[in-house]
Amino acid sequence: MIREFRLPDLGEGLTESEILSWRVAEGQLVTLNQVIAEVETAKAVVELPSPFEGVVARLHEAEGTVVEVGKPIISFDVIDTDVPVPAAPEPQRRQPTLVGYGAEPDRAGRPARRARRGLAAPAEPTPPAPAPARTPSPAAAPAPAAAPAPAAVITDAPVRERPRSTPPVRKLARDLGIDLALLTGTGPQGRILRADVEAARLADRGRSGESVTAETAVPPVVADAPHLGQGREERIPIAGIRKHTAAAMVSSAFTAPHATVFLTVDVTASMQLLEKLRSRKEYDGVRLTPLVLAAKAVCLALRRHPELNARWDEPAREIVRYRYVNLGIAAATPRGLMVPNIKDAQDLGLRELALAISDLARTAREGRTPPAALSGGTVSISNVGVFGVDAGTPILNPGEAAILALGAVRSQPWEYEGGIALRQVTTLSLSFDHRLVDGAEGAAFLRDIGDVLAEPAMVLAMD
Structure with a gap:
């Protein structure tokens, strides 16, 4: 029975994907959940598993093709488990390959990998042979009379991988x-x-x-x-993650009225805390950075300022406030900017939060971020300090009310205990949707984050 597999919706709002590479070839036997292709959506690179077990009957699209969601990309001659599979022929009884009816088994009895369409290596010309009678596949369903199946073509020409x-x-x-x-x-x-x-x-x-x-x-x-x-000049196609990011940023910038506030903070106490934690056994192998503390501070401050953990629902004419925090972390990757998020970050301790951030960053750099991690965020952080930048005006991730930019931590002269001392200082930048958040609310939220980073013990006084 021939079954088509259509390109699925791999994420919220995605309408197309590019086929980067096929992991299977026509005529190849495929098992259930075997990876059949690698595709790039507007958000990430995703491996597609096979929904069927059977023989690849046709690859509908070539590598490098951008395909709309819902279009067929591959067809399978699905194996009927109730029908016994015929034994493979003996190696010495070499049979010609029937193009379109599977590939010749190898010595181990497995179907041989067949070349993609139109890539057979040149063969010596041979006199034409009479066309053999076509034998239908044991598992194939009868074809409708209006659309007969194409005749099988016999070829002994060696084939070559694309x-x-x-x-x-x-x-x-x-x-x-x-x-x-x-x-x-x-x-x-x-x-x-x-x-x-x-x-x-x-x-x-x-x-x-x-x-x-x-x-x-x-x-x-x-x-x-x-x-x-x-x-x-050089012209680079706008596609993939770059295309999605551009569209999202334009939509955000011209839909949500942005406002940005800044706060420069003495974070010497936080840097000292990180040093102490690194020496503790339970933090062995855990990457502790100022970003980890900032992420924890954001989760704590949102308890007191839930209006920043919300979205504007224009069709419903409602403000939706979340009772959970899906914390987005902006990540620069070879494919462009991505903002995967940590689900239910409010429930994670400092160690678990640090491990989640490290795993998120590594997965994003390797291009393995699943689509689910790129949707459903509620608030985000952009760590511009890793690029040596002190401050900025970040653009909101679409559908979110706030984004915090964490600047570089620098040693600077600072007023301290009535004098001037060399202290560790950073600048925090908070952009927020002015439809959802008033200036006073945004400033109070940023002040709470700054208080936690200036004196981590302040968490004991936050309720």
Whole structure:
């Protein structure tokens, strides 16, 4: 029975995803929940598990294609568990591959991995043979009379895997007339890079006797990174996470009226607390940073200022206040800015909060953040201090009422106990939605966060 798998909705509000790579090929036997593809949404890179067990009948979309949610991307010839699977033929009884009806089993009896469409290696011409009678698959359902199944094609030609490369590299190869199937990639896992294509172009010119001069040579580049020597301008497609972030920031900036307040705080006591905690056995291997303390301070301050843990519901004409904190942490990744959130952060102790932040950052950098972690946030923190920045005016994450920017901690002369001393100082910046939060409320919330960071013992006086 042929079953289609349509691209699912991988996150709130997402309408499309790009197929980065297929992990299976047509004719390959796939088990339930086996990873079949890697796709990039506007928020993260996601591995798609197979919803069926059976043979891959068709890959509907090629790598590098942007597909709308709900469109079919792969079809399976689903295995009927009530029908016994025929035994694989003996290795010495080599049978021709029936394209469209599965691949020939290997010596272990497993279906061999078959090349993708249109990538069979050239074969020596052979005289035409009479077309054999088509034998339907044992598990396949009868095809409707109006749409008969295509005839099976017999081929003994060796097949080749589709070369691994990125869409820009494949376009460059097409423009230069380079056959990627003839190249050996020098990138990770044999991936063909831009430099490999350009080197092949230069080699072709040398073989054809065409002179290679400074004007005609393609400048060498490293991997797939942009190169300043390629003209005076560079055009980069707006897609993926960058596209989503841009749309979200524009929507937030022009929907919610932003207001920002600043507070500079002596955090020497907090830095001393971190040093003491690092020496304790229960914090071995735990990364303790000013961000961890700021996250805890935000959760504590929200108890006293719930109006900052809310959202404006325009269709319902209501203000929704949350009784939980899904704390977003802005993360700079190779794919762009992401704001995954820690669910129910208000229930975590300092150690658990530190571990959650470390795991969140590592997962985001590796591109493995699940879509669920990128939705449902209630308030966010942006740690601009790691870039050496003192302050800023952060833009709200859409649907949230507040975002705190934590600046760099610096040693500065500061008034202390009636004199001037060198102290550890940072600047806090709080942007908030002025529809939900008045200036006085925003200032009081920021003041409470500052009090906790200036004197951690202040948590004992907060109720």
